[in-house]
Amino acid sequence: MSVNVLFVCLGNICRSPTAHGIFQQRVETAGLSTLINVDSAGTGDWHIGKGPDARAAAAAARRGYDLSALRARQVSAEDFAQFDYVLAMDRDNLRNLSLIKPEDYSGRLDLFLHFGPYAEVDEVPDPYFGGEEGFEYVLDLVEAASDGLLKDIVARHRL
Numbered sequence: 283m284s285v286n287v288l289f290v291c292l293g294n295i296c297r298s299p300t301a302h303g304i305f306q307q308r309v310e311t312a313g314l315s316t317l318i319n320v321d322s323a324g325t326g327d328w329h330i331g332k333g334p335d336a337r338a339a340a341a342a343a344r345r346g347y348d349l350s351a352l353r354a355r356q357v358s359a360e361d362f363a364q365f366d367y368v369l370a371m372d373r374d375n376l377r378n379l380s381l382i383k384p385e386d387y388s389g390r391l392d393l394f395l396h397f398g399p400y401a402e403v404d405e406v407p408d409p410y411f412g413g414e415e416g417f418e419y420v421l422d423l424v425e426a427a428s429d430g431l432l433k434d435i436v437a438r439h440r441l
């Protein structure tokens with residue numbers, strides 16, 4: 283049985299593709315890519331079919347992550363049937379996901395940063411309307427939470 287992880291933000295062009303690419307790399311490095319599937323989606327529909335934001339892709343590439351193959355899609359209620367972890371970047375995303383979550387969902391719908399090491403920050407701020415430093419901050423937060431998430435999955439699912 284594989285473990286399926288879905289990262290969700292608003293547009294699926296900045297934060298969740300960044301999480302997708304970074305966590306995928308962590309999974310591959312750990313030799314777990316046949317056991318852990320990774321995907322990302324947005325609550326909004328504006329960017330469906332588009333690749334990641336150029337600023338997010340460039341910032342990720344500077345740290346060695348290739349986001350170029352990713353394409354934006356919109357999250358749907360059907361995703362809850364497939365994904366064991368549905369991880370939101372901020373409370374707004376989490377609220378919108380809660381509205382479409384089937385009542386019998388038995389997986390984990392949560393804020394992604396609840397797997398991170400920071401007690402005082404639990405949201406990945408939207409970098410879309412800001413400057414370069416916002417994209418670097420997204421990378422810092424996502425790298426830290428990805429390590430925590432992988433540890434949690436490995437322990438919980440005895441991988």
Ligand code: 4NP
Pocket residue numbers: 291292293294295296297298324328408409410
């Ligand atoms: P994301 O960033 O949710 O991290 O992908 C955004 C991308 C696009 C928009 C907002 C946030 N937008 O308003 O188009």
